[in-house]
Amino acid sequence: MTEPITLNVNGMDYSVDVDTGRNLLGVLRTEIGLTGTKEGCDDSECGACMVLLDGQPVNSCSYLAMQAQGRSVTTIEGVMSADGLDALQRSLLEEGGVQCGFCTPGMIMSAHALLDHNPSPTEEEIRIGLSGNLCRCTGYAKILAAVTRVASDD
Amino acid sequence: MSFTIAESVDEALAALAAGARPVAGGTDLVVGTRQGKADLPPSLVAIDRIEELDHIESGEHGTRIGATVTHSRLTVEPTIVSDYTALADAAALVGSPSTRNIGTLGGNIMNASPAMDTGAPLMVLGAVVQLRSAGGSRAVELSDLWTGPGQTSATADELCVAIEIPSRPERSGSAYVRLEYRRAMEIAVVGAAASVTLADDGTIVDGAVALTAVAPTIIEVGSAGTSMTGLLPDAAAAVIASAASDVARPISDLRGSESYRRHTVGVMATRAVDAAARRAAGEEISVPVNRAIGVGASR
Numbered sequence: 001m002t003e004p005i006t007l008n009v010n011g012m013d014y015s016v017d018v019d020t021g022r023n024l025l026g027v028l029r030t031e032i033g034l035t036g037t038k039e040g041c042d043d044s045e046c047g048a049c050m051v052l053l054d055g056q057p058v059n060s061c062s063y064l065a066m067q068a069q070g071r072s073v074t075t076i077e078g079v080m081s082a083d084g085l086d087a088l089q090r091s092l093l094e095e096g097g098v099q100c101g102f103c104t105p106g107m108i109m110s111a112h113a114l115l116d117h118n119p120s121p122t123e124e125e126i127r128i129g130l131s132g133n134l135c136r137c138t139g140y141a142k143i144l145a146a147v148t149r150v151a152s153d154d
Numbered sequence: 155m156s157f158t159i160a161e162s163v164d165e166a167l168a169a170l171a172a173g174a175r176p177v178a179g180g181t182d183l184v185v186g187t188r189q190g191k192a193d194l195p196p197s198l199v200a201i202d203r204i205e206e207l208d209h210i211e212s213g214e215h216g217t218r219i220g221a222t223v224t225h226s227r228l229t230v231e232p233t234i235v236s237d238y239t240a241l242a243d244a245a246a247l248v249g250s251p252s253t254r255n256i257g258t259l260g261g262n263i264m265n266a267s268p269a270m271d272t273g274a275p276l277m278v279l280g281a282v283v284q285l286r287s288a289g290g291s292r293a294v295e296l297s298d299l300w301t302g303p304g305q306t307s308a309t310a311d312e313l314c315v316a317i318e319i320p321s322r323p324e325r326s327g328s329a330y331v332r333l334e335y336r337r338a339m340e341i342a343v344v345g346a347a348a349s350v351t352l353a354d355d356g357t358i359v360d361g362a363v364a365l366t367a368v369a370p371t372i373i374e375v376g377s378a379g380t381s382m383t384g385l386l387p388d389a390a391a392a393v394i395a396s397a398a399s400d401v402a403r404p405i406s407d408l409r410g411s412e413s414y415r416r417h418t419v420g421v422m423a424t425r426a427v428d429a430a431a432r433r434a435a436g437e438e439i440s441v442p443v444n445r446a447i448g449v450g451a452s453r
Contacts, residue, residue, distance in 0.1 A: 001155055021194045022156040023184065044185050044253065044340050055224075056255040062184040063256070064177070066157045067200055110251065125446075131338030132250025 005069050009034065010078030020067045025049045025060040028053070028075060031049045034078035040134070049077050049134030050106035057113040076105035079112060088112060088152050095146040099137030107133045111147045121151055159200045163207065163315060167288045169199035170311045178202045178222050179256030181249065183264045207260070207315060210234070216320040218284075221260025221313070225272075226251070228259065235441055238319055239433055240275035240328035240347045240426075246442040247292050247330075250338045260314040263299070266306050266371070272345035273300070273372035274364035275330045281319045284310040293318070300371035311429040321429050323360070326351040327433030329443045331425045332366060333411070333418050342367045343410045346398060348378075348426035350387070352434045359381045363427065368402035368419045375401050375423070387431030394427050395420035 002017040009032060016031040028034050028051070040048030042061050049061040052074035079086050085093070088108050098104050107130065114121055114129030121129065126147050135143060155202045158174070160166035175195035177183050179202065187194050195373050200416065201207060207222040212233045219228075228245035248254055248262070248271050251324045262272045263283060273296070282293045285308050299306050321327070322328075332345030345366030353359045365376035375397050382390035404415035429443045 004435050020198075021187075042188060044181065044249070047250070047252070052414075053256070058256055059181075062181060062197075064157070064180055064184060066159075067158070067177070067180065067202065069429070093335060108323045113251070115241040128338075129251060132252045 007068055007073060009073045010075060020066055022065050023061055024063045024065045024068050027065040029062060034075050034077050038102055038105060047106040048103055049108040050111055052109055055116060057110045076108060079108060088094045090147040093152045097138055097142040097146040103133060103135040107143060115151060156197045157193060160204055163204055166199050166201050166204060166313055167286060168314055169422050171288045173197055174199040175217060176201045178258040178261045179258040181253050182261060203262060211233035215224055219259055219317045221315050222258045225254035225257050229441060235427035237322050238279050240278060240330040241272060241317045243330040243442040244275045247332060247444060259317060264306060264314050266300050266304050268369060269342045269367040270369055271342060272344060277364035277372055278321045278347045278349040278362040279328060279372055281317050283314055284316040284318060286315045287312045302370045311386050323351050324435050327430045329429035329433060331422050331443050333422055344368055344415050345428040346419060346423055348423035348430040350427060350430040350434050356386060358385055363398060363423050365398055365402060365419050368404040368415055373401060387428060391427040392422045394423045
């Protein structure tokens with residue numbers, strides 16, 4: 001059974017008909033067309049599907065779209081600034097923290113949530129902040145360096 | 155499938171009476187449907203916007219934690235960190251930051267996994283669960299709540315609305331430690347919680363120990379209180395290992411054999427008693443103990 005709902009994503013309201021059991025990830029990608037958010041494990045393990053819900057990171061694969069009504073959803077498409085890539089995106093490129101890129105949107109969303117709430121995290125706090133995101137390419141060192149660099153620049 | 159968002163407890167209870175199942179963060183419910191455990195229930199009522207369920211209140215007799223308080227909040231709430239530290243230790247180990255942000259204490263308890271992290275701490279702290287239905291309310295001891303893996307004694311029309319923990323005596327401390335193979339998105343291989351109260355001479359006057367992932371439910375080491383009383387913490391930590399291993403009834407699976415779990419749960423119990431006693435004596439051990447003193451997975 002589908003129901004018409006409104007979801008606020010990256011500051012815009014989208015009216016969509018969703019199956020009431022559908023996850024937020026599927027609605028973002030298929031109904032709204034924002035494909036930056038990825039499906040990895042579909043099991044809350046890998047973090048590729050990470051979005052912000054009212055500013056907090058949430059695995060969108062394991063969150064019902066119906067529950068996002070009235071909340072503010074931010075995806076990777078919502079973090080770019082008017083003049084292009086944001087600081088975290090640039091830093092990941094410059095530090096070489098991207099290889100295949102599949103984990104990168106989720107990684108950036110978790111890092112954003114961390115830095116929004118704690119602009120000067122310790123290395124341990126960065127590790128914990130990114131602990132719900134798996135990367136199978138980089139070995140994490142360059143991702144950690146990229147986030148550390150943005151934190152130190154603030 | 156029908157889905158409603160409840161604004162009040164009464165609204166949620168009416169939905170439950172009509173056959174709906176509750177969802178708060180959905181971290182167990184939604185993932186469970188994809189692991190083939192069960193389909194989503196045909197009717198769901200979301201309880202995560204009910205303000206009454208989202209409070210932590212402390213008074214002379216103890217603290218009442220609303221069912222939808224998240225794990226993240228438990229790790230930073232001053233009363234929980236200072237008085238019920240084992241619960242903060244456990245909440246800080248659940249899943250990942252995203253799981254902790256939307257996963258709730260009530261959800262963890264009512265999901266009734268024998269490997270739940272918050273269960274053993276609540277048991278040693280003497281917590282009671284408040285259940286409410288359209289017909290009334292009742293308080294249930296944790297030992298009466300969990301009846302098996304994923305099973306509780308709550309009826310389908312009852313909602314967990316709060317968890318109540320009595321206030322702690324002076325010179326009390328608690329801790330939760332678990333064996334883990336990785337530092338995030340992990341489920342306890344085994345775990346142990348301890349609460350300890352010390353006399354002025356440093357001996358234990360009261361204590362409790364409960365175990366994670368070694369039985370169909372979280373279990374208490376029934377002999378812990380009497381066997382530790384009168385002992386100094388080091389001696390108590392030593393005797394609790396065999397007591398914990400003796401009551402454990404673990405299974406063998408991918409994450410650990412029966413004999414490995416039986417042995418390591420004793421080690422976890424020893425470390426939990428040690429950390430709880432050090433906290434009771436006034437030592438600051440940061441939350442979670444697993445990270446502070448290096449129990450479980452190393453980096």
